[in-house]
Amino acid sequence: MSDLPQQVTATPAALSLIDELKAAHGPLMFYQSGGCCEGSAPMCFPEGEFRIGSRDVKVGEIGGFPFYISPQQFEYWKHTQIIIDVVPGFGAAFSLEGPGGLQFLTRSRVFTDDEIGALRNAGRI
Template sequence: MGATQAGIPARVLATPAALALIDKLQAGHGRLMFHQSGGCCDGSAPMCYPAGEFIVGDYDRLLGEIGGMPFYISGPQFEYWQHTQLIIDVVPGRGGMFSLEGPHGLRFLTRSRLFTDEEAAALAAV
């Protein structure tokens, strides 16, 4: 499913619907960034912010990019999700109260799939 250079799988991908919403949000807000929330107020949802509005912490990890925008995850969340590829999708409804897609009646949603043994080995070698 989504491989990057040299057969290394992407840790995060976006569906066509998510990419279309990212384009729409970028047109209205400029550069964006994503952070996979770890709970509390907004559950475990991918949150979308204007670039630089969310302060990335020392334990946050850059998983990759979706729609050309950086996608971060907290260290503890990464430990939990490290064996899976995150697939960011869009569904109708209200997302996190601070995420940019809320006023559009849509919310980003994280789906996932386990990496195959071969993909896990390729990621471990990096």
């Protein structure tokens, strides 16, 4: 359904960094951390290096790679579009971009009523 709003998207800067990480590490995957060691940071791993739980939710793809979130986090965020950006700094130590002086950052926007309706009708929320 192409009329559905994307539940996760990435800025041009994030997509550029994803391309660099792909060139260095091969296929990737993303997970929106919900706390613990890394706070609420979007985490980037080589594909298969992070174990996805059976209840984790795939909310979409960025840069052609899957983006997952825990079911608890999804309940909080299901009415928002997750926008992955990049900022200078050393963020998530477990994420591939961590040592490079840049870090992925989650921004968001609340879906409109029409977007929420479309996602609900499609069974996405």
